[in-house]
Amino acid sequence: MNCTATNTSSFRDYKGKKFLSYTREGDYAHPGEEDAIRLVFSYLPKKADQKILDAGSGLGGTANFIQKHHWGEVIGIDIDQDGIIFAQEKYPNCEFIYGDIHTVDSLFPNSPFDLICMFSTYYSFNQKNVLTAFHKVTKPIAKLAIFDYSDFTGGNNPLTRKEKNPCVPLQIDLITEYMELSGWMLIQHIDVTENFKNWYETLTKRIQKLLEDPDFKMREKALDAHKHYHRIYNSIANRETGGVILIADKMP
Ligand SMILES: C[S@@+](CC[C@H](N)C(=O)[O-])C[C@H]1O[C@@H](n2cnc3c(N)ncnc32)[C@H](O)[C@@H]1O
Numbered sequence: 001m002n003c004t005a006t007n008t009s010s011f012r013d014y015k016g017k018k019f020l021s022y023t024r025e026g027d028y029a030h031p032g033e034e035d036a037i038r039l040v041f042s043y044l045p046k047k048a049d050q051k052i053l054d055a056g057s058g059l060g061g062t063a064n065f066i067q068k069h070h071w072g073e074v075i076g077i078d079i080d081q082d083g084i085i086f087a088q089e090k091y092p093n094c095e096f097i098y099g100d101i102h103t104v105d106s107l108f109p110n111s112p113f114d115l116i117c118m119f120s121t122y123y124s125f126n127q128k129n130v131l132t133a134f135h136k137v138t139k140p141i142a143k144l145a146i147f148d149y150s151d152f153t154g155g156n157n158p159l160t161r162k163e164k165n166p167c168v169p170l171q172i173d174l175i176t177e178y179m180e181l182s183g184w185m186l187i188q189h190i191d192v193t194e195n196f197k198n199w200y201e202t203l204t205k206r207i208q209k210l211l212e213d214p215d216f217k218m219r220e221k222a223l224d225a226h227k228h229y230h231r232i233y234n235s236i237a238n239r240e241t242g243g244v245i246l247i248a249d250k251m252p
Contacts, residue, residue: 011029011225011228012029012080012124012165013080013082014080014082014083014086015221016221017029017058017059017080017083018059019218019221019222019225020225021059021061022218023203023206023207023210023222023225024203024206026061027058027059027060027061027062027064027086027087027090028058028059028061028062028119029058029059029120030062030119030120030147031120031195031196031199031200031203031243032195032196032199034065035195035199036119036147036195036199037062037065037066037119039192039195039245040117040119040145040147040245041066041069041071041145043145043188043190043245043247044071044115044117044143044145044247045143046070046071046072047071047072047114048070048071048072048073049072049073050071050072050073050114050115051072051073051075051112051113051114051115052066052067052071052072052073052074052075052113052114052115052116052117053074053075053076053077053104053108053113053115053116053117053137054066054074054075054076054077054117054118054119055077055101055104055116055117055118055121055122055125055130055134056077056078056079056101056118056119056120056121056122056124056125057076057077057078057083057084057087057096058076058078058080058083058087059083059086059087059090060076060083060086060087060088060090060091060094060096061091062076062117062119063075063076063087063091063094063096064087064090064091064093064094066117067093067094068093072114072115074094074095075094075095075096075097076094076095076096076097077096077097077098077099077101077104077107078096078098078099079098079099079100079101081098084096084097084098101121101125101130101133102125102126102129102130102133103133104133104134104137105133105136105137107137108137111136111137111138111139112137112139113137113138113139113142114138114139114141114142114143115142115143115144115145116134116137116138116142116143116144116145117144117145117146117147118144118145118146118147118148119147120147120148120149121148122146122148122170123148123149123166123167123168123169123170124165124166124167124168127168127170127174127175127178128178128181128182131144131178131179131181131182131183131184132182132183134182134184135182135183135184135250138250139250140250140252141249141250142249142250143247143248143249143250144184144246144247144248144250145245145246145247146170146175146244146245146246146247146248147192147243147244147245148169148170148243148244148246149169149170149196149241149242149243149244150169150170150171150172150191150193150241150242150243150244151168151169151170151171151240151241151242152239152240152241152242153240154171155171157169157235157240157241158235158240158241159231159232159235159240159241169241169242170244170246172189172244172246175246179248183250183251184248184249184250184251185248185249185250185251186246186247186248187247187248187249188245188246188247189244189245189246190244190245190246190247191242191243191244192242192243192244192245193236193242193243193244195243196236196241196242196243197233197236197237200229200232200233200236201233203229204226204229204230204233207222207225207226207229208226210222211223211226
């Protein structure tokens with residue numbers, strides 16, 4: 001999850017995600033890696049035959065982990081084609097599709113999904129419009145699960161960037177409103193700020209350790225990453241930014 005001012009896109013693109021997966025020891029680009037997935041899914045029904053869309057699936061590690069632990073059959077979608085090719089090759093048991101989440105309804109006209117999950121992706125989507133697309137691709141009874149940054153500043157969050165590679169930590173009041181407008185109802189709002197703080201502390205320490213190794217090759221990337229994540233950590237420690245899990249039900 002990258003959301004900083006310096007060169008954010010360098011961690012959202014394929015090479016950036018590969019660096020993160022090396023640092024995080026798994027194909028994950030969200031804080032907390034597998035602990036975070038377990039935590040989010042502890043609020044969701046476990047049904048091996050339900051259809052799950054992993055929106056912004058990155059390198060595919062999250063989709064694979066979800067399916068491997070029998071929470072459902074997962075289809076991942078991402079706008080990064082290299083990431084999709086990597087995921088298709090590494091995790092052939094899941095399905096991965098290249099595409100823009102905002103037009104996901106054109107890819108799934110039969111509305112197959114019981115659940116849509118997002119790990120560190122919703123902050124970069126058009127937070128209002130994408131919910132309407134999600135409504136169209138889900139079954140009449142369906143859920144959304146969002147794991148992301150939250151904004152404690154009322155819209156003045158220092159991590160916010162609206163132009164290229166957007167990053168907008170979630171204003172819960174606004175999201176609740178967007179959900180209601182698009183046919184979703186927020187049923188659970190779980191603050192995970194303390195977890196985020198610990199996870200970012202661990203991540204920056206891991207990067208620091210890599211930098212202490214004189215033989216470590218991706219030094220420039222690591223320095224950049226350290227700066228990014230330290231800034232995020234500080235914003236969390238200063239109570240400007242938090243972490244949140246939002247669970248919503250489709251309205252009848
Ligand atoms: C921080 S990464 C998280 C990846 C993955 N969810 C994980 O936790 O490992 C954000 C992902 O969202 C994807 N993404 C951003 N905008 C997108 C869009 N409009 N449609 C589909 N994917 C998008 C990026 O390509 C990137 O892989």
